[in-house]
Amino acid sequence: MLTSLQAGVLDVAYQVQGPENGPPVLLLHGFPYDIHAYDEVAAALAAEGCRIYVPYLRGYGATRYLSADTPRSGQQAALAHDVLALLDALGLERATLAGYDWGGRAAGIVAALWPERVAGLVLGDGYPIQDIAAAATQPAEPAAELRYWYQYYFHGERGRAGLAEHRRDFCRLLWSLWSPSWRFSDATYALTAAAFDNPDFVDTVIHSYRHRYGLAPDDPAYAETERRLAAQPPISVPTTVLAGADDGVTPVQGEAAVARHFHGPFRYEMLPRCGHNIPQEAPAAFAAAVRERLP
Numbered sequence: 001m002l003t004s005l006q007a008g009v010l011d012v013a014y015q016v017q018g019p020e021n022g023p024p025v026l027l028l029h030g031f032p033y034d035i036h037a038y039d040e041v042a043a044a045l046a047a048e049g050c051r052i053y054v055p056y057l058r059g060y061g062a063t064r065y066l067s068a069d070t071p072r073s074g075q076q077a078a079l080a081h082d083v084l085a086l087l088d089a090l091g092l093e094r095a096t097l098a099g100y101d102w103g104g105r106a107a108g109i110v111a112a113l114w115p116e117r118v119a120g121l122v123l124g125d126g127y128p129i130q131d132i133a134a135a136a137t138q139p140a141e142p143a144a145e146l147r148y149w150y151q152y153y154f155h156g157e158r159g160r161a162g163l164a165e166h167r168r169d170f171c172r173l174l175w176s177l178w179s180p181s182w183r184f185s186d187a188t189y190a191l192t193a194a195a196f197d198n199p200d201f202v203d204t205v206i207h208s209y210r211h212r213y214g215l216a217p218d219d220p221a222y223a224e225t226e227r228r229l230a231a232q233p234p235i236s237v238p239t240t241v242l243a244g245a246d247d248g249v250t251p252v253q254g255e256a257a258v259a260r261h262f263h264g265p266f267r268y269e270m271l272p273r274c275g276h277n278i279p280q281e282a283p284a285a286f287a288a289a290v291r292e293r294l295p
Contacts, residue, residue: 001017003016005089007086008089010065012082013061014053014055014086017043017051017052022046022050023095023119023295025052025095025097026055026095026096027098028057028083028097028102028104028106029054029099029101029102030102030277032171033280034056035054035195038279039280041286041290050290053095057079057082059198059200059204062198064198071219072200073218074205074208075211075219077225078222079102079106080109094119096121096290097120098290099124100125100277104128105130107121107122107128108121108127109128109129109225109229111236111237112234112235113228119293121235121240122241122292122293123241123242124242124278124279126253131230131232132211132213132214133214133230135213136214136215141251147248147251151212151213154206154209155213155215164202168193172193174249175189177248178275178277179246179247181273181274182274235264237264238265238293241262241267242282242285242286244275247276248276
């Protein structure tokens with residue numbers, strides 16, 4: 001069931017299923033995906049008694065900014081505060097958080113800075129908190145830089161125009177490049193692509209990919225949180241990290257490189273024949289990881 005409520009600066013549209021008294025779980029999607037990435041995961045966990053919430057992030061689907069004056073920020077701190085506001089609006093003191101890409105970043109930041117709100121954590125890709133100062137000055141390995149071509153494209157106005165004019169074709173290309181072993185159908189893609197018609201999608205996405213390199217200003221509301229994130233805080237809540245062996249955008253770091261950022265119970269799992277869209281490509285493994293981190 002899709003519903004909505006006001007939370008912070010947003011009217012958040014979200015899917016909810018499972019018994020009201022079940023352990024709460026928030027499933028958070030990334031770019032360029034939407035709530036349908038979790039269709040199988042959410043159904044399985046709800047059938048087992050969990051209360052599952054799957055929100056559209058800011059700039060996606062039916063989620064809307066409440067005010068025209070709110071900056072269309074896609075910065076990491078904004079995403080995390082959206083999760084906190086949603087927890088508050090739902091009346092949830094604690095929940096299990098799970099996400100990848102943008103959603104993993106939001107979940108990881110909440111776990112790092114407000115661990116009392118997080119019963120357990122599941123992440124795709126690894127440690128999710130951006131080191132913006134380093135990104136602005138320190139180049140990655142050439143192979144990694146090649147994977148990030150779309151980010152550099154977004155740094156210019158030609159990239160903004162390209163995303164606005166060709167958003168469905170552009171995002172489908174990213175799906176193909178990032179998940180080379182996943183054979184998704186036209187219907188599967190179309191179900192998600194409708195979320196990119198949100199009127200704030202382009203502005204939010206462009207700000208995200210400029211801000212992470214220090215090329216766009218903070219929303220002042222989140223400046224203090226960004227200051228705390230610059231220290232690259234560790235995550236202490238019980239965490240499972242999943243990595244797609246065929247991920248075409250995020251280089252596989254390996255367990256040792258990831259584990260040093262986690263100071264609590266921790267497990268790392270590499271998923272064969274899985275790309276970037278982990279919950280949709282490997283729903284059984286993702287659901288199992290969430291079960292592992294239920295309170």
